[in-house]
Amino acid sequence: MVQRRATLADVARLAGVSSKTASRVFSDKDKVSPATIQAVLSAAQRLRFRPNALARNLRHGGAPHTFGFVMGELENPFYYAVAAGIQSTLDDHGITLIVATTSESAEGEQRVADELLAQRVGALLLIPVSDDQAYLQGERQLGTPVISIDRPARNLIADSVVLQNREGARQATLSLIEHGHRRIAYACNPASVFTQKERLAGYHDALQGAGIPLDVRFESLLDDLNRAPEEVIRKLLAMEAPPTAIIAGNNRMCIGALRAMREMVHPPALIGFDDFNTADILDVTVVSYDAHELGRRAAQLAIERMVDSSAPPIQIELPTYLIRRGSGERPPTQ
Amino acid sequence: MVQRRATLADVARLAGVSSKTASRVFSDKDKVSPATIQAVLSAAQRLRFRPNALARNLRHGGAPHTFGFVMGELENPFYYAVAAGIQSTLDDHGITLIVATTSESAEGEQRVADELLAQRVGALLLIPVSDDQAYLQGERQLGTPVISIDRPARNLIADSVVLQNREGARQATLSLIEHGHRRIAYACNPASVFTQKERLAGYHDALQGAGIPLDVRFESLLDDLNRAPEEVIRKLLAMEAPPTAIIAGNNRMCIGALRAMREMVHPPALIGFDDFNTADILDVTVVSYDAHELGRRAAQLAIERMVDSSAPPIQIELPTYLIRRGSGERPPTQ
């Protein structure tokens, strides 16, 4: 039998007090006599009372101590580190984080963001997957902080916390050049997203600075979504005058590269973007960064915006670090 | 300037209709004339109206099309896969998933679970970290489905979806025995959680079945939370008459083992529990399973329970598979 859920009024009745007094027990504990508190609490327990946050937040005009986080790619460890970073900062401020996830589609993003905003969360953090966040414009103007993580929001004035993608890729490329490479390929997939465009630009910067012409053949495979990462790398290495060094634009591509190079006697040099679990064991040189910090900074920004939502939007850029483990320091094989 | 947020009444006024008519546009679209719909929608847009889910759900007595998921360990890739599995099933049913994360503490679990329930989610999925879920008892009796994932709930009658941990560990151990090992260690940390106890039992089953006595020295390091995984393995291998094979009870321990064995000429055999990203590249034999499926089944169960909450609780067990990649097939070195 589904029994009716107990309300504050029920609890109050059982405890022999007014509903407001009962209410106070769950918020303003201070101003209630100990005896009354006891009576109310035991009544609540008997009735299995659980405060209705919906009603409470409705009354309060929102849920300012709950932040929402929209996460697109559920399978990417990087984003969990971001989530953990957000979490840790919010924990210190007594703010609850609710994460709404989607299966990585533009509509999905908007749907869950709308859902969170409909709950009147105090602030919204998101990793954009759609290329248009205009739908959040109104919300921001109503004072809800919106913070974009990893990529800037598009068609929306919002704060953002991103990586120094361009500089990171430039340094990786430079390091390869210093180790004698001249045929260097950048591989990624998809290539059309912000982070990849930036990294690609950094790669170009370095080549140009060293007077190395772009080899357009190497770019022919960019953004080939139909091909598995491993295969993209194989194709690159099967060219004549193949690259002697490869920069993998993300985690997945890097691991694909490792698979492709598994049985090669003289594998090309490899630098990955994004550190990973076993990179040290596999001696993989990577462009690393503090994903936790990305989340922490975003959360801090959101909290600051709660106080002063009219401040001009800012963009924070976090540094990257080249971690040399061997794979990126191999000299050219020919 | 923080302007007041528009309500349905404001929209109705601007559109020149009653608030109920405006309301219908956002729910019962069918029974409103197209012209009115247009008028209301454009008014809504002008005012940047966003429906207040708090009010709506309050009226409805809950948010049945939103499920909550309590996830403890944010850093464990296994749980992302579970989350993704849940998501994919809920997507098919138009249900939104909100994930509340905790910093892996018992109080954290209860706090976020309470928060979710206070939002009156339709169902609660959780990976227990606390060893007592009695606090959810009342909720389940009120008809909210509670599904426990990876570990059964304790002191709570609830459905659960778990792995065949014991059988998986038994098979791994058996395989090692068949390859000639007799000094086999099981390493994990923490060891006090359900999954590890089960796996340890499976390991014991296999040893006993083969008439191999337990070597208590190998168990002395179980649950040594002060020691990093890598160090636990080092300690094991530094014993006299060390194990010739190791079963790592989870991901972290397995990677720790790989680190510890990195420079060994004749590393012991190794089987890990939980598959991971680069296990194929590192030739690591693992006990694998379908983490996605774990999430999907849990979500299905929750949906079924929404319809019939009085059905007796069931426990689903998902199989594990030994994936032989080399590390587990090495013969004993002495």
Add this chain to the structure above:
DNA sequence: CTGTTAGCGCGTTCAT
């Protein structure tokens, strides 16, 4: 320290 009144924004009666 405690009770009364009113209303948060919406949707469910009933009417028309």
Add this chain to the structure above:
DNA sequence: ATGAACGCGCTAACAG
């Protein structure tokens, strides 16, 4: 096809 009034559960304001 549309509208009026009431109430979901809770708390801010004001008593007392």
